Amino acid sequence: MVLALSVGVVLADSSVVTIALPDILARYHVEISTLAWVLTAFNLALALSALPAAFLARRRPAHVFGLGILVFVAASLVCGFAGSFGVLVAGRAVQGVAGAAVVCAALDLLSQLTETDARAARIWTLAGIVGAALGPAVGGILTQLLGWESIFFVQAPVVLFALVALRGARVVPVPEPAERPHVGANVALLLISGGLVAALFLLVILLINGWRLDPLPAGLAVTIMPVAAIAAARFGKTIEPLWARATSGVILIAGGLAALGWLPHAGAAWTFPPQLAIGAGLGLALSALTERALAGRSAQAVHGGWTIAARHAGVVVGLLLLTPIFTTDLHHSERDVLASGTAAVLDSRIPPLDKIAVARHIAVAVDEAKQEARIPDVSEVVGTHKGSAYADLVSKLQDQLDRAVTQAFSRAFLAAALLSLAALVPILLRRREVSV
């Protein structure tokens, strides 16, 4: 249980700071493109270190796990106290390296403690799924209640607590890996994780930065995904063969992401059905593919390392592919909302001279919002006036703003759906191998 908790906390770190990004931007005043390094540094370091860490963990799992925990805790504290953006990114990279050691060694330790590889793999996989899916929700709640730094301060003692799992753990020599990694399952994991970037990162940005939800309600709004993922991973394990479970999961993820790309209105409630589909798909696909990647292979940590490397390389690929699509569309949306907002003002029933002032305020507000990476407050832009003409104008401007923001995310969600759907190729090509 404690080992599973440490795996969950480490893998939650992949997405846990997403909700805190606007606060981090406000604190360090960096460019938006630079800000993405808070996420990229962790995932890239984890992807690159997973295999070396797994090979080390094969020989001395308890030592690697213990050292990984201590370094992870130290790096978390560095992130929490970071005086500059560079220190924060460096801390995140160290967290990624140490996290790789913790996650890979935990799989070997779980195998020894449960005495069955299959059960250890199931616990380890479920912990990873829950952690990754819960990340944004936990991050949102902590950011609103205690500030973004608390994300790092809270996780440090939780992970440190995992050291109790080392008591009584026997160090058993692990044989050399007998087989090569399962290419099909790992490539599919990479593609799915790339697509899930949209659900775990972009959706949170849409809720907070786009639709102006506070971190706490936004965090609660995205808890649907982990709940659905846990339920699907638990109740979907009877779906056989594994390739059919993985295929069902991929179809649900792609369907949910496509629905997010075609949202008919702005509002958190519209994201619930797609989140349900994505969460269920995540639970089915990740459990099936990870089980297949590990099943029957000796040196669990090494093959676990491959799945972790594939998943987090997928996150980096997703960030690199989807961020330019999103930022380009956001730029176009700024132009569109400026034009449609000005049209709404010109066609409104407010006094002519007020129209000139409001139109100019819109231009200034959009420009400021661009600099500060936030959406302008329509009521502030229009100012405090009484009368139905002003109320109508505020409502029309808010509608245009919601439409522009929602549209800015559309193509990125659709591209993520295609990326996830591409995972069907390796699954179906290697389905004979995936059938166990």
Next chain:
Amino acid sequence: MRAIVWAAAASLALIVVYLALGGASYAPARVADPCSPRDWRNPQGLQQTAEQIVLSALDGAACKLHVSREEMVLAFGSRDALRAFARKHHVSTQKLDELVRSGLMRSIDDAEQAGALNPTIGDLMRGFVRRFPVAELVDLLQQLPGF
């Protein structure tokens, strides 16, 4: 196999419902074509009449420059914005000045013919438009309350 069919049906149903509710067209409203005629709104009072004349003039100028009326309005937000607009559309500020002025003259004529403007007020407006450079009008707008 049944799981795949259920997953495909659920995904398809979700997408179809969202598209049927307008998911593919949920985007900011397109601005009107400045070259298409707009309805004359029967303005009440001089201020509203003047507003319609200015908007109509901006439509005319925007149509000639192949831009939207809204883009022209934003260009008149400040001298800097006006210069940036002129650079972007490869037009001198003098040419822009002429386009807006001729549009205003035409709109005043239209308003007079529609009976929305008294001829004496129309003559006063023409005199004002002839003498006032557009760039100075921008400066004047900056000094209005609310700026």
